[in-house]
Amino acid sequence: MKTIPRRSIGGDQTASSPKLVILGAGITGMFLAYYLRKDGYEVRLIDKDPVGREASVYNAGLLTPSFAPTPQLSKLQLLSAVIGRRGPLYISPMQVITHLSWFRIASGKALTGFEESTMKIGKLSLRLYEEFFSSENIDPDLAKGVVGLYRTVEDAKAFSTRFGGKLLEPAEISRMGYKGLEGGILVESEFSINPAKLFKQLRTRIQEMGVVITLDKEARLDDGARPRARYMLDGKVFEADSIIVSAGSWTRTLCNQVGFEPEILPASGLVMIYDTGGRRVIARPTLLEDYGIGIAQHDDHTLRVTSFFEMVGFKKHYGEGRKKWLVDIVSRHVTDLSKLRLVEEGIGFRPCTPDQFSVIGRVPYYENLYVASGNCRLGVTLAPASAYILRSIIRGEDCLDEIKPLLSPERFHS
Numbered sequence: 001m002k003t004i005p006r007r008s009i010g011g012d013q014t015a016s017s018p019k020l021v022i023l024g025a026g027i028t029g030m031f032l033a034y035y036l037r038k039d040g041y042e043v044r045l046i047d048k049d050p051v052g053r054e055a056s057v058y059n060a061g062l063l064t065p066s067f068a069p070t071p072q073l074s075k076l077q078l079l080s081a082v083i084g085r086r087g088p089l090y091i092s093p094m095q096v097i098t099h100l101s102w103f104r105i106a107s108g109k110a111l112t113g114f115e116e117s118t119m120k121i122g123k124l125s126l127r128l129y130e131e132f133f134s135s136e137n138i139d140p141d142l143a144k145g146v147v148g149l150y151r152t153v154e155d156a157k158a159f160s161t162r163f164g165g166k167l168l169e170p171a172e173i174s175r176m177g178y179k180g181l182e183g184g185i186l187v188e189s190e191f192s193i194n195p196a197k198l199f200k201q202l203r204t205r206i207q208e209m210g211v212v213i214t215l216d217k218e219a220r221l222d223d224g225a226r227p228r229a230r231y232m233l234d235g236k237v238f239e240a241d242s243i244i245v246s247a248g249s250w251t252r253t254l255c256n257q258v259g260f261e262p263e264i265l266p267a268s269g270l271v272m273i274y275d276t277g278g279r280r281v282i283a284r285p286t287l288l289e290d291y292g293i294g295i296a297q298h299d300d301h302t303l304r305v306t307s308f309f310e311m312v313g314f315k316k317h318y319g320e321g322r323k324k325w326l327v328d329i330v331s332r333h334v335t336d337l338s339k340l341r342l343v344e345e346g347i348g349f350r351p352c353t354p355d356q357f358s359v360i361g362r363v364p365y366y367e368n369l370y371v372a373s374g375n376c377r378l379g380v381t382l383a384p385a386s387a388y389i390l391r392s393i394i395r396g397e398d399c400l401d402e403i404k405p406l407l408s409p410e411r412f413h414s
C-alpha cells in the first residue's frame with residue numbers, strides 16, 4: 001500500500017470534522033475531495049490502482065457539453081455494431097445477453113431532454129472549471145474553442161441550428177489542418193485540456209489541502225450494519241460519517257456488494273498519443289463527428305487521438321486491425337501526419353448508464369452511502385458539477401434541484 005502523506009491543511013478541520021471516505025480517485029473522486037475538503041471535511045480518498053487514473057487520464061480531454069448529443073444511429077448500424085467490429089461502435093452479444101435489463105432500458109428510454117439538462121450541468125461545470133483554474137493557478141494546456149467536423153455542410157448546419165456554434169467555411173477547415181471534410185462548427189466558449197496534466201495537478205492540489213490518499217488498495221463495501229454502510233480494506237471493516245462510491249465503471253461492482261444495482265456498464269475507448277516533433281498539426285481540438293474520433297494537440301509536441309466505443313466488459317485490448325482503421329481515417333482527414341511518433345497508448349472505460357445521465361445521490365436504504373459516477377461520454381466535462389451536486393445533497397443545499405431526479409440512483413428502480 002502506498003499512502004501519500006498530508007502536506008498542509010486546507011479547510012477548517014477539527015477533531016470533530018465529519019469523516020468522509022471516497023472510493024475511487026479518478027477525476028470525479030478528486031473533484032469531490034477538492035470541494036468537500038474546502039468545506040472542512042476530513043477526506044480520505046482510496047484507489048485500487050497504484051496511480052489511480054483509468055478513464056480520467058485516457059480520454060479525449062474535450063470539455064464540451066455542446067457535443068453531448070448521441071450520434072443518430074439507424075437500426076442497421078446498431079445491428080452491425082453487435083455483429084462485428086467495422087466502425088467505432090461495437091457491442092459484444094455476450095454483454096447484451098448478460099445485461100439484458102441495461103439494454104432493455106437503453107432501447108426503451110426516450111432521450112428527449114437529455115441535451116437540455118446536460119447543457120445545464122455542463123454550463124455549471126465549465127464555470128466551476130474556470131474558477132478552479134484561476135483560483136488554483138492551474139493550466140493543464142487549456143485550449144479554447146472546440147470544432148466539430150462533418151463530411152457535408154448540411155450536417156454542420158443541422159447541428160448549428162439545434163445547438164448553436166459558428167459555421168465554418170471549407171477554407172477555414174482547411175487552414176485548421178483538415179481535408180476531405182466540408183462542414184464544420186466552432187463552439188468558442190468550450191475548451192480542451194490535457195487530461196494527464198489536469199489529473200496530476202488536481203492530485204497535487206488536494207494532497208496539499210490535506211486529503212489523505214491511499215493507493216493500490218481495493219476497497220469493498222460492507223452491509224453488516226445497515227442502514228449504515230461500512231467499507232473494508234484488507235479484510236478489516238471501517239466506519240465513516242459518509243462513504244462515497246466514485247469508482248467510474250467499477251461503481252456497479254461496489255454497489256452490488258450492498259445489494260444495489262446502479263445500471264452502469266463499461267464502454268472502452270482507445271487513446272493514442274503522438275510526438276509531433278515540434279510541429280503544430282491541427283489548429284483546434286476537434287471531433288470528427290462522422291467517425292466518433294477526437295483529435296487534440298496540447299502543446300508543440302503532444303497530439304492526442306481517441307476513438308471507439310466498445311461494450312466488451314473490462315477487456316483491455318485493441319487489435320492491429322482496429323488501430324489501422326483509426327490511423328487510416330485520421331490520415332484521410334488530417335493534412336500533415338508525416339513524422340509523427342507514437343509515444344503512448346492507453347485504454348479507458350466510460351461508465352455508461354442506459355439513459356446516459358450520471359448516477360448521483362444517496363444509495364437507497366443507506367443513511368451514509370452515496371454514489372457519484374462519472375458520465376459515459378462527458379465524465380471529464382461534468383466532473384466538477386457532478387461533485388458539486390453530490391456535495392449539495394450531502395450538505396442539504398440547493399444546486400440544480402430540478403435536475404437531481406434525472407440523476408437519482410433510484411430512477412431505474414421506481
Ligand SMILES: Cc1cc2nc3c(=O)[nH]c(=O)nc-3n(C[C@H](O)[C@H](O)[C@H](O)COP(=O)(O)OP(=O)(O)OC[C@H]3O[C@@H](n4cnc5c(N)ncnc54)[C@H](O)[C@@H]3O)c2cc1C
Nearest residue numbers: 024026027048056060062219248269348374378379380381
Ligand atoms: C476514449 C475515451 C474518451 C473520452 N473522452 C472524453 C472527453 O473528451 N470529454 C469528457 O468529458 N469525457 C470523456 N470521456 C469520459 C471520461 O473519461 C470518463 O467519464 C471519466 O474519466 C470518468 O471519471 P471517473 O472519475 O468517474 O472514473 P475513473 O477515471 O474510471 O476513476 C474511477 C477510479 O475508481 C477506482 N476504483 C474502482 N474500483 C475501486 C475499488 N473497489 N476500490 C478503490 N478504487 C476503485 C479505479 O481504479 C479508478 O481510478 C472519455 C472516455 C474514454 C474512455
